[in-house]
Structure formats: C-alpha cells, structure tokens
Amino acid sequence: MQTARIIYPLKGRRVFVSGHRGMVGSALIRRIRAEECLILTATREELDLRDQKAVGDWFLTNLPDTVFVAAAHVGGIYENATHPGEFLYDNLAIAANIIEAARRTAVRKLMFLGSSCIYPRLAAQPIRESCLLTGPLEPTNEWYAIAKIAGLKLCQAYRRQYGCDFISAMPTNLYGPDDNFELLSSHVLPALLAKIDSATRSGDPTVTIWGTGTPRREFLHVDDLAEALVFLMRTWSEEQPINVGTGTEVTILELAQTIATVIGYKGRFVFDATKPDGAPRKLLDTSQLAALGWRPHIDLATGIRQTYDWYRTHIL
Numbered sequence: 387m388q389t390a391r392i393i394y395p396l397k398g399r400r401v402f403v404s405g406h407r408g409m410v411g412s413a414l415i416r417r418i419r420a421e422e423c424l425i426l427t428a429t430r431e432e433l434d435l436r437d438q439k440a441v442g443d444w445f446l447t448n449l450p451d452t453v454f455v456a457a458a459h460v461g462g463i464y465e466n467a468t469h470p471g472e473f474l475y476d477n478l479a480i481a482a483n484i485i486e487a488a489r490r491t492a493v494r495k496l497m498f499l500g501s502s503c504i505y506p507r508l509a510a511q512p513i514r515e516s517c518l519l520t521g522p523l524e525p526t527n528e529w530y531a532i533a534k535i536a537g538l539k540l541c542q543a544y545r546r547q548y549g550c551d552f553i554s555a556m557p558t559n560l561y562g563p564d565d566n567f568e569l570l571s572s573h574v575l576p577a578l579l580a581k582i583d584s585a586t587r588s589g590d591p592t593v594t595i596w597g598t599g600t601p602r603r604e605f606l607h608v609d610d611l612a613e614a615l616v617f618l619m620r621t622w623s624e625e626q627p628i629n630v631g632t633g634t635e636v637t638i639l640e641l642a643q644t645i646a647t648v649i650g651y652k653g654r655f656v657f658d659a660t661k662p663d664g665a666p667r668k669l670l671d672t673s674q675l676a677a678l679g680w681r682p683h684i685d686l687a688t689g690i691r692q693t694y695d696w697y698r699t700h701i702l
Contacts (some may be wrong), residue, residue, distance in 0.1 A: 393623060396620060398424075400448070401425055401426060401451075401452040402428075402450035412564045413609050414615060417616050418612075436476060436479040438479075438483045446491060453484065455481065455484050457480050459472060462573045463526045463661075464570050465570070466526055474529040482540060488552070495551045495619065497553050498538060498555075500627060501530065501556060508665075518627070537554070538556075555615060556629050558629070560573075561607065563700075564696075569581065576693075578638075579645050582646055592654055592656050595657050599642070600637055600638070600666075601638050601668075602638075602669065604633075604670060606682060614675065618678075633676075634686075645694075
C-alpha cells in the first residue's frame with residue numbers, strides 16, 4: 387500500500403471549521419488542534435450561513451485560507467420527510483454561500499462534506515464514487531441528497547472554471563459524541579441508543595425498531611472521520627469525490643443487538659413495519675482512500691461504548 391504524500395500542510399494555516407458545534411465540526415476541532423494552525427469558528431448567533439452577504443462579509447473580515455464545510459441541516463428519515471423544504475433550501479444555501487465566499491476571497495483549499503445518501507437507492511454494492519447520478523435517489527432523504535450533490539458539483543465547477551483547489555469527501559453513516567439523540571429528529575444509531583437506554587432504566591421488556599430491521603448499514607465513528615478529513619485535506623486534490631467509511635456493514639437489528647450488549651439490555655426487539663426502511667443496503671467502496679494509506683481505527687462496539695459513556699455524562 388502506498389502512503390499519500392503531504393501536499394498541503396495545515397501548520398500555520400487560518401482554518402475555518404463551519405458547523406463547529408455539531409458532531410462533525412466538534413470532532414474536527416478536536417483533531418485540528420494538533421496541527422498548529424489558527425482555528426476560526428462562528429456560532430449561528432454570530433453568522434447565519436444561509437445569508438449570502440453575511441457569509442461574504444465574514445470571509446472578507448476573517449480571511450481563512452483553509453475551509454472545512456461541516457455545517458449542515460441534518461436529521462433522520464422523519465425529519466427529512468416532514469421538513470423537505472428546509473432540508474433542501476438550508477443545505478443549498480449553506481453550501482453555495484460558503485463555496486462562493488471562499489472563491490471570492492481566494493481560499494487556498496476547501497473541503498466540502500457530502501454524504502453517502504447522494505448515491506442512487508439501488509446502486510451496486512459496495513458503492514463506488516462513479517455511481518453518482520446513475521439512478522434514482524432514496525425518497526426518504528432525496529432533499530438532503532440533492533443539496534449535497536449540488537455542493538459537490540459546485541466544487542467541481544469552480545475547479546474547472548476558476549482553478550480552485552476545492553475537494554469533496556463523502557462520509558458514510560456517522561455517530562459519536564455531540565450526536566443528536568432526539569428520537570424523532572435523529573439518525574438510527576443515536577435513536578436506538580436512546581431508546582434502548584430508556585428501556586433498560588425503566589425495565590421495559592421490548593424496544594420498537596422502525597421498519598423490518600433488515601436494511602444493512604455502515605457506521606463510522608466521527609473521530610475516525612475527523613482523522614480521515616485532515617488526512618485528505620493534506621493529501622488529496624482531485625475533482626472527483628472520495629468515499630470515507632469502514633468497509634463493513636451490519637443490519638439494523640444487528641446494530642440494535644450490539645447497542646443492547648453495550649448497555650446491558652436484556653429485553654427483546656419488535657418491529658414497526660408501518661415505518662420506512664430507507665435504502666435496503668448502503669455500503670461505500672473505500673478502496674480509493676485505502677490506496678492512499680488511510681484506515682479507520684475504532685470498531686463499532688468500541689465506538690458505541692464510547693458514545694454511550696458520552697451520552698450518560700452529557701445527556702442523561
């Protein structure tokens with residue numbers, strides 16, 4: 387395996403991490419502190435990323451030379467289904483405003499974070515980056531996916547027209563500290579963790595899983611993602627997006643069973659088939675990233691245990 391050469395050191399850079407209070411952004415902050423760079427952040431109260439003029443003015447005032455676009459309006463199946471307009475508009479605006487402001491202020495390098503949901507619902511597995519736009523999207527998250535595809539394509543367009551070193555990384559399903567554990571708005575792993583913890587503490591003999599429990603998913607700890615993103619910022623400079631994942635998958639039922647083992651839940655699972663499953667399978671092909679020399683380090687059980695410890699300390 388060839389190890390990628392560092393072509394863009396972060397030491398001494400002015401690095402803007404948008405969405406620094408979110409799960410991905412906070413993990414990036416933890417990781418970037420070791421790079422001896424100046425970290426720039428802005429809270430929602432200080433900067434509405436949906437406001438084009440405000441974003442442009444902020445870039446002119448703060449002049450970052452490196453940008454991680456980690457800000458996004460995110461949520462699970464229920465949130466996507468009930469707030470499609472917000473998911474599409476907010477994420478389009480965030481991506482367009484940051485990427486355009488970065489171009490106007492001659493940012494040296496920008497990384498846009500997409501999502502594995504950009505790929506077709508029935509894409510061949512594992513999903514290669516070349517599968518993008520080869521088939522219909524998964525209906526339960528198409529609004530978010532369309533916005534992410536637009537951001538990715540804007541980075542590609544600016545590379546071609548203006549020569550901007552703007553790159554895109556496509557993470558798989560994420561979890562970890564600072565995740566959203568609200569049952570209706572969260573993704574599957576934190577929702578199941580919160581449900582199973584509640585059932586354990588109340589002595590409930592059953593936990594309900596949305597759908598059939600059979601869809602297969604890949605899960606990456608957010609600290610592994612942060613490590614991968616810094617690695618790619620330093621070593622990757624290509625137009626095509628690059629997948630970031632683990633290369634392994636579990637069914638939703640297997641995920642629930644792993645969480646139950648970590649928490650110590652002894653009850654059983656029942657399934658609500660009236661709720662959607664989402665895509666039947668979603669495993670990323672991470673061969674490009676592996677060829678560069680990067681591998682994840684946190685296995686699923688260890689990551690869930692660490693996340694549960696954080697949940698008990700910060701949420702309960």
